[in-house]
Amino acid sequence: MVDFFGNTLPQQSQLAAVVPGFTCKHRSLASQRRRASQNVFRRTHCAAEAVKTQDLGRQAPTWKSSFRERYALGRHIGSGSYGVVHVCIDEVTKQKAAVKILPKVRSKQLPQKTLRKLEREVTLMARVSRQSSGITRLIDVYEDRSYVYIVMGLNEGGDLEELLETYGPFSERATAAVIYECLKIISVCHANGVLLGDIKPANFMLRQRYRDPLKALESEQLGKGFLTAVDFGCSQAVGPTPLARRTGTPVYMSPETFRREYHLEADLWSLGMMMYQLIAGRFPFWASIEQCRTRSLEEVMKAVIMEDIPVDYGPWLSVSPEGLSLLQGLLTRDPTQRLTAVEALQHPWFQRHFGSGAEEKQSSRRNNIVPLMPASPRGTSSEAGVLRSTLM
């Protein structure tokens, strides 16, 4: 079998051989549904042991013990798998911030293990948030007997998943603005040896609130840092040894993550999946988000490893050849052939939508780039047709 980029794929019966832990067990639909709702949209095991916290050296912030003396708790913003996020107000500076409150004891997990994970999360966040304005700033960390309080910059504009739910799929230009910002964030993390590990629309937020956010995104100038990454719960410091423990949210996981042998490139696959979702409002393998929710983890894994990624319908018919080319570069199943973040930032898609501004910012890195397809500042429909047929 050949995949949508012409790579040879394993037959279903061969999957067990290439995916450790994969079995073709038959499950009842009810059991699949239960597992699916637990799994495919929820992140799984987070923060692997690849690099120990002490290896991160002095970058670990000091944890303080008086959150409630310094901050007043404001409105509840939302809840995640492990804790809740509130607005909080610094009683000294009167500045607003966001605080993620996480219990030290999680069911099924020893408190020491939970604490080590939290330590890793804040240490990685501190490490990269100092380097990029695109990463939600870590302000302080507090703890008391029962909770850890991660105080961070407040993002007022909601996350991209909320925008998708409220306004539907993004235009190509708005998607380009978002993907460019994400790539800048990812490139900083990767330059620091940090895998984000859970790239998905819910983990990118608009800093400000806009009356018409999608219009604002279309008119946004590149480089303003309007987008910021939140949630480093699945991030990992990556060394030369490939990672083995699966982390992230299954529907965004790369084929090599399912194979338990992955590296920084896994983030770029997840970004490709997110780009697909922003433009099409669905995932490649299922016609609706609802259909996706009813899949088991095994079904998602099989689809990610071996199913075609269709770009021959609806919104894809009007996407530019450059847009399809970037998607192709990100959703390449072989991680060694996939675009890196730095390469993707140079992609002609961004020049098409935003002119030379995107290029100038990255000009110092240009020499490393091998374009995926002949640069075509304004791609023709026949080029798009050729590319589309190679994608299917």
Ligand SMILES: Nc1ncnc2c1ncn2[C@@H]1O[C@H](COP(=O)(O)OP(=O)(O)OP(=O)(O)O)[C@@H](O)[C@H]1O
């Ligand atoms: N810095 C922030 N400013 C404003 N809102 C935030 C901030 N960080 C997180 N949120 C919001 O708080 C809510 C909970 O976030 P949290 O990171 O705990 O979980 P999640 O990402 O939704 O889920 P999971 O933990 O399962 O990945 C989300 O709606 C998120 O958009």
